[in-house]
Amino acid sequence: MTLEDHVGDILSKARKSATLTAEVAAAAAGLSVADYAALESTGKSPKPANLLKLAPVLGLNGPKLEGIARGWHPPAIDLSPWRELRQIATTQGGNTVNCYLVWDEVSREAALFDTGWDAAPIFRLLDAEQLQLKHLFITHTHTDHIAALGPIRERFPKVKLHSSSKHAPVDQRTRANDFIHLGSLRITYRDTPGHAEDGATFIIGTWSEDAPHVAVVGDAIFAGSIGGAREQLALAREKIQQQIFSLPPDTLICAGHGPVTTVALEKEHNPFF
Structure with a gap:
C-alpha cells in the first residue's frame, strides 16, 4: 500500500496551514512558481527543490522531508502477532x-x-x-x-x-x-x-x-x-x-x-x- 501523501501533499498541507503563498514557498525552495506548483501537485518538480531550506519556512523537519522525497516507506510489518x-x-x-x-x-x-x-x-x-x-x-x-x-x-x-x-x-x-x-x-x-x-x-x-x-x-x-x-x-x-x-x-x-x-x-x- 502506497503512502497517503507524497512530498507535494505534505508541502501543500503545511503551506496552507501556515497561510503562506506559493510564491513564498517557491522562493525558499529555489524554484519558479510553476515548478513549485508541479511539486505540490505531483510530488516532483522539473528542477531539484531545496527542501532543507523550504522545510523550516513551512514548519517541517528538513531531513525527514527529504526522506519522503527519496521514497521512504514504512517497512512491511508482520501482522501475525495480531491474529484477530x-x-x-x-x-x-x-x-x-x-x-x-x-x-x-x-x-x-x-x-x-x-x-x-x-x-x-x-x-x-x-x-x-x-x-x-x-x-x-x-x-x-x-x-x-x-x-x-x-x-x-x-x-x-x-x-x-x-x-x-x-x-x-x-x-x-x-x-x-x-x-x-x-x-x-x-x-x-x-x-x-x-x-x-x-x-x-x-x-x-x-x-x-x-x-x-x-x-x-x-x-x-x-x-x-x-x-x-x-x-x-x-x-x-x-x-x-x-x-x-x-x-x-x-x-x-x-x-x-x-x-x-x-x-x-x-x-x-x-x-x-
Missing part, C-alpha cells in the same frame, strides 16, 4: 479509506473501527470468521469513514456505537476514562482533534501472546504525514504528541489512509515532527 485484526480498504472516486475489524478469538465478538465506503467486505469477513458485531467505534465523522454506517446498523441493530461527535446521542459519546472489554481485549479512548473536531483514537490492548498495543487513529496521523488540519495544525500536532507519541514505541498505528506504521517509525520519519 484485519484492515479493510474500500475505494470510491479514487479515495481509498481503511477501516479495521478486531475480535475475541473465544467469544467471536467483534468491534469495527469506522466503516469505509462499502459494507460488503465487512460482512464477508464477519461471515467468514463467524463473528457477531458488538461495537462500532467512529474515529471521526467525515463521509469516507462513515459512509457504510446505514447498512451496518441495519444488519446489526443492537451494535453499540461509540463516537466523539457532539451530535451523537449522549449514550453513544466517548468519554476520557471509558474502556470497553471485548472478550480478553481492552479498548480505550484518546481525544485527537485537529484534522476533525471530533477526532478520536482508540487503543486496543491486552492481545494474546502479549502483542503490542494497536492505535486506530483515523486521519490524525498517517505513515509519513498527518491529516489536513489547516488552521488547526498546531492542535493536531499537540494531540498527536500527547496522545499517540506517548504510547509505547512498538504500538501499531492503524490509520484511515495508507499503510500501517508504528509510533517509533513516525517519530523517526514523519516530517511534521
Whole structure:
C-alpha cells in the first residue's frame, strides 16, 4: 500500500496551514512558481527543490522531508502477532479509506473501527470468521469513514456505537476514562482533534501472546504525514504528541489512509515532527 501523501501533499498541507503563498514557498525552495506548483501537485518538480531550506519556512523537519522525497516507506510489518485484526480498504472516486475489524478469538465478538465506503467486505469477513458485531467505534465523522454506517446498523441493530461527535446521542459519546472489554481485549479512548473536531483514537490492548498495543487513529496521523488540519495544525500536532507519541514505541498505528506504521517509525520519519 502506497503512502497517503507524497512530498507535494505534505508541502501543500503545511503551506496552507501556515497561510503562506506559493510564491513564498517557491522562493525558499529555489524554484519558479510553476515548478513549485508541479511539486505540490505531483510530488516532483522539473528542477531539484531545496527542501532543507523550504522545510523550516513551512514548519517541517528538513531531513525527514527529504526522506519522503527519496521514497521512504514504512517497512512491511508482520501482522501475525495480531491474529484477530484485519484492515479493510474500500475505494470510491479514487479515495481509498481503511477501516479495521478486531475480535475475541473465544467469544467471536467483534468491534469495527469506522466503516469505509462499502459494507460488503465487512460482512464477508464477519461471515467468514463467524463473528457477531458488538461495537462500532467512529474515529471521526467525515463521509469516507462513515459512509457504510446505514447498512451496518441495519444488519446489526443492537451494535453499540461509540463516537466523539457532539451530535451523537449522549449514550453513544466517548468519554476520557471509558474502556470497553471485548472478550480478553481492552479498548480505550484518546481525544485527537485537529484534522476533525471530533477526532478520536482508540487503543486496543491486552492481545494474546502479549502483542503490542494497536492505535486506530483515523486521519490524525498517517505513515509519513498527518491529516489536513489547516488552521488547526498546531492542535493536531499537540494531540498527536500527547496522545499517540506517548504510547509505547512498538504500538501499531492503524490509520484511515495508507499503510500501517508504528509510533517509533513516525517519530523517526514523519516530517511534521
